[in-house]
Amino acid sequence: MTRPRMLSNSAILAGVLTTAGASILLAGVLATTPTDGLPSPAEQDAASQARSLTNPDTNFESPTWKSSQQSDRDQACMNSLNLRASLRAYEGAPPTIPHDIESFTRTKSCLDCHGDGFVMGTRVAHPMPHPYLAACEQCHVTQEPPLSRADPGMQFAETSFEGLFRTGPATRAWDEAPPTIPHGRLMRTNCLACHGTHGYEGLQTTHPERANCIQCHVGTPE
Amino acid sequence: MRFDRREFMARSAMAAATAAAAGMASGNTADVSLNVLDGDELTWDKAPCRFCGTGCHVMVGTRNGKVEAIRGDLKADVNKGLLCAKGYHVAGILYGEDRLTTPMLRRNGQLEPITWDEAIDVIADRIEVDQPGFAIYGSGQWTIPEGYACQKFIKGGLSNNNIDPNARLCMASAVTGFLATYGVDEPAGCYDDLDACDVLITWGNNPAEMHPVLFSRVMDRRSRGEHVELFDLGTRRTRTTDFADHYLNFTPQTDLAIANCIARELIARDAWDKDFVGKHCAFRKDTEKPSLFGEPSSFKEYAASLEPYTFEYVEEISGVPAAQLRLLADRFCDPSKKITSLWCMGVNQHTRGTAMNTLIHGLHLLSGHFGTPGDSPTSLTGQPSACGTAREVGTLAHALPGGRLVAKEPHRTHCEDFWNLPHGRINPKPGTHTVAMWDNFCTPTSEGGKVSTIWVQVTNPGQTLPNLQKLFNGKEALEDKFLIVSEVYPTATTKLADLVLPSAMWVEKNGIFGNSERRTQQWFRQVMPPGDARDDVWQVVAVARRLFDRGHEGMRGRDGEFIFTVLDDEGVDVPVWDWPHYYDTNVDKYLYEEYRPFARMKHKDLAPYDVLVESRGLRWPVVQQSDGSWRETRFRFSGFDDPYVAHGEEIDFYHSKTGDGKAQIWFRPYAPPPESPDADYPFWLCTGRVLEHWHTATMTGRVPQLRDAMPTAYVELNGADAKALGVSTGDRMVVSTRRGDLELPAWVGGRGAPPSGSIFIPFFDERLLVNELTLEAHDPISKQPDYKKCAAALRRA
Known part of the structure; x- marks a missing residue:
């Protein structure tokens, strides 16, 4: 199983954009513009045609609870999980910010979009998965530093760090049983951040009217 | 099942309404168990973060010999499960592909690989050729056992005292500030003050970026509906200013005038705490030539000295409007407010650093904002073990472990007895402090540059010394000077190194740090270092043993034994200088337990190693109670918490320089900086x-x-x-x-x-x-340079 490469900023942003557009959601991350090391559009088309949940090229294994009607959703889920992983050093790390932040004058302006979540056109700002903490930039750093065009910056050797990729997958006791929670819940207590209206395609809950997620969904047994 | 976005939105709205009605968001309730954590398949163990002096604890997740993930440690008092961007990414520091993995010696201008055996010989040769000219330069990133081993090697083995840490560039003025005020180093309060203060004052300090976890510990109280008022005093707006209720922008160096102005106002309003000051404080002033302890003064003289620092005068020189100064004075005059001051490099990297440190302590003492939770002058450190190693082990040119001084005969004798060395082994003359050491090293031998070899560990002076051209780059032209660097990556310092030694780092070795709040923190090796990289302690012990084997007298104790004799739990001598045997026993534990008794003299009692293993660090003094358990101290000198204060006493400064349990309130005048903007450098x-x-x-x-x-x-x-x-x-x-x-x-x-x-x-x-x-201009008492102000010109390239 290969790990996702670090995507360029434009690829990540494109991925964010597509998550909001239902018509192109199946293409997900794969529909981004070609960048260094990524396949060409033609290759991507072929890849997305050929890609199935059991394709060894995919980064995520087939969820064990998959049923045939859910393959579209599974594909979107995989794309979203790959996008998510590309924003992090390892599962559990605070995600990096795929946009400029220094043009926002105050740290609290993060909340304007990421408080309840926000959609404008094709752009989605996910709500915070954790309770409000006063200093967003304490943990979240940007991928778009302000001076990147003025100076190439310090050049260091590559890293051989390979972060924990993902926990899971979720399991179901039987076909219709509620899936287990396949990931940690530290700093991820607001389930709707990823699984709600402004969450990720393929990860959104089918029953957002139910208020208490952990009534039915429990941790994945070891 | 699929449904479109509109339906989804509608149902989500219903969900929100339901959640609101039930008083909870989906799963976002306080009683949610966090029993599911990422990375169950990894092996997890504790470690303090590798970076700043905050001393957050992380959980390190490893698999197949590699670190794969990091978590904030939920069991840690310091950070309570939270980290900052650096802490969350700390694992990545181990895995740059240019890690140094083999010793290298410079031959014909090129660094060429050599064996460890050869490298150890090269160092032993340099020592034999010029022992008095051999120096070690380290940092507050040394673990306690590392600093202790270097300290014993230089002072107990080589008898030359040429050891100093980069903490000289960082914390020296904080140390002299504590000594001058309380007669003993390190803070009285702790991070618990941050949970209790009503007013937070940042003196030339930007904790939002430099100590983010501590800063958010305060600011997150606002998110919980508490009121915390932030006064930010600075020479530049920072991310900390974004959170401030009041920003007082002052002209560099005038912080002394501001502190004096507040003290003057406390007296003018008759709002100083006469009871507290009368019982627990004495007054002090500078001698003609500035010195650490100055001379006694009186309240009358103190008040008279403050007289010139009126709001009008201080507004004029500092640029801070009198109304803002008055507001700050209001807070100090209000005994009902809990006030915590934070400061770090803005106050310490200052040619008047010692003076400014004492003035902040003085304000808290004079106003009585001292000694109860939330009322505290709290000095922050920049390195993970600046307190634990540089200050407590005393890896400074003038110090011996546990607050002792090389210049004091009884202190030398203590150490010689602890170390079983012949009396007279320790040199009574202080060695060279940082600026002097590097100045000496970069001065030709023929012109009096007596330091011929420096061994650098865990720091990067080629980038951090002031006035690099003079204090570092000057070495390049001097053929008889020799630079040894123990490092993990190529740096600005290794560029000029003659011998490079690859080191193990962080969780590639056992370690112990001491953070800003007197907390001693232990961790175990969790992954192996790459290639031939080895522990810094081993490197020192191996050189010592090579000298011992060559017959060097300094490497022998009174009974002819090797000074780094390490016994295992059964009392068997382990040849730890031989790398394959280094981890046959826990050398860290052995050295720490050997060091621990040193800490008692200044009542900085440390917990036993095995107790540290079970904790997320403990704040000294840690004393054993009648039931056998070990109790840490949060509020030092305060009767309600400090075991060394007699029952019934409110406060006792039991290391008072005046011997009467009193702390010193200093008058220190404002004096202009050594360099100010002018027509050429505006x-x-x-x-x-x-x-x-x-x-x-x-x-x-x-x-x-x-x-x-x-x-x-x-x-x-x-x-x-x-x-x-x-x-x-x-x-x-x-x-x-x-x-x-x-x-x-x-x-x-x-x-x-x-x-x-x-x-x-x-x-x-x-x-x-x-x-x-x-500028290399430095504080005359602490010898710490001022990196925060000099005159510069600016033009387009």
Whole structure:
């Protein structure tokens, strides 16, 4: 199983954009513009045609609870999980910010979009998965530093760090049983951040009217 | 099942309404169990973070010999499960592909691989040729056993006292401030004060970037509906200012005048705490030549000395409006408010650093804002073990372990007895402090440059010394000078190294740190170092043993035994100088337990190693109770918590210099800085750090997420100055001082905002060395240089 490469900023942003557009959601991350090391559009088309949940090229294994009607959703889920992983050093790390932040004058302006979540056109700002903490930039750093065009910056050797990729997958006791929670819940207590209206395609809950997620969904047994 | 977005939105709205009605968001309730954590398949163990002096604990997740993930440690008092961007990415520092993995010796200008055996011989040769000229330069990143081993090697083995840490550039003025005030180093309070204060004052300090976890510990109280008022006193707006209720922008160096003004007002309003001061304080003033302990003064003389510091006068020299000064004075005059002061490099890297440290302590003492939770002058440290190692082990040119001094005969005797060395082994003359050591090293031997070899461990002086041209680069032309560097990556320092030794780092070795709040923290090795990299303690012990084997007398104790004899739990002598046997026993535990008794003299009792293993660090004094358990101390000198204060006493400064349990309130006058802007160099230049990088970025620069967030240094300037110069963000600028020039991009309206006439440059970027511009002028008492103010000129490149 290969790990996702670090995507360029434009690829990540494109991925964010597509998550909001239902018509192109199946293409997900794969529909981004070609960048260094990524396949060409033609290759991507072929890849997305050929890609199935059991394709060894995919980064995520087939969820064990998959049923045939859910393959579209599974594909979107995989794309979203790959996008998510590309924003992090390892599962559990605070995600990096795929946009400029220094043009926002105050740290609290993060909340304007990421408080309840926000959609404008094709752009989605996910709500915070954790309770409000006063200093967003304490943990979240940007991928778009302000001076990147003025100076190439310090050049260091590559890293051989390979972060924990993902926990899971979720399991179901039987076909219709509620899936287990396949990931940690530290700093991820607001389930709707990823699984709600402004969450990720393929990860959104089918029953957002139910208020208490952990009534039915429990941790994945070891 | 699929449904469209509109339906989804409708149902979500219903969900929100349901949740609101039930008083909970989906799963976001306090009683949610966090029993599911990421990475169940990994092996998890505790460690303190590798970076700053906050001392957060992380959980380190490893698999197949590699670190794969990090978690904030939920069991840690310091950070309560939270970290900062650096801490979350700390694992990445181990895995830059240019890790140093083999010893290298410079031959014909090139570093060529050699064996460890050869490297140890090279060092032993240098010592045999010029033992008095051999020096060790380390840092507050030494673990306690590492600093202790170097200390014993230099002072007990080589008898020359030439050891100093980069903490001299960082904490020296804090140390002298504590000594001058309380007669003993390190803070009385702790981070619990941050949970209890009503008013937080940051004195030239930007904890939002430099100590983010501590800063958010306070600011998150606001998110919970508590009121905390923040006064930010600075020479530049920072991310901390974004949170401030009051920003007091002062002209560099005038912080002394501001502190004196507040003290004057406390007296003028008759609002000083007469009961507290009468019982627990005495007054002190400078001798003609500044000295650590000065001479006694009186309240009358103190009050008279403060008289000139009126609001009008201080407004004039500091630029802070009198109304703001009055507001700050209001808080100190109000006994019902709990006031915590924070400071770090702005106060310490100051030619009047000792003076300013004592003035902040003095304000808290004079106003009685001292000794109860939330009322505390709290000095922060920049390195993970500046307190634990540099200050407590005393890896300084004038110090011995546990607060002892080389100049004091009884202290030398203590150490010789502890170490079983013949009396007279320890040299009574202090060695060279940092600036003197490097100045000496870069001065030709024929011109009196007596230091011929420096062994650098866990620091990067080629980037961090002030006035680099003089204090570091000067070495290059001197053939008989020899630089040994124990490192993990190529750095600005290894560029001039003659011998490079690859080191194990962080969780590749056992370690013990001591953080800013007196907390001693232990961790175990969790992964193996790469290639031939080895522990710094081993490197020192191996050199000592080589000298011992060659018959060096200094490496023998009274009974002819090797000074680094290490016994295992069964009392068997383990040949730890032989690398394959180094981990046959826990050398860290052995050295720490050997060191532990040293700490008792100053009542800094440390917990036993095995107790530390079971804790997330403990704050000294840690004393054993009648039931056998070990109890830490949160509020030192306070009767309700400190076991060394007699029952019934409110406060006892039991290391008082005056011997009467009293702390000293100093008068220290404002004096102008050594260099101020003038017609040729019209700007103030300040240097400092940024959130993403730790110090010289040798570690954080190799973490893609951190490097990509902050890849280059810059010169930050005020919008009005930028307009006058016709400059916008990204334009190339040349910054010049009397020491050198530096070209770098401009940043206008960025993260920080200097006032007009001031510029700021961070020091992390090894391509853009701002310390080629800074001043080596230093505090006469602490010997700490001033990196925060000098005169600079600015033009387009």
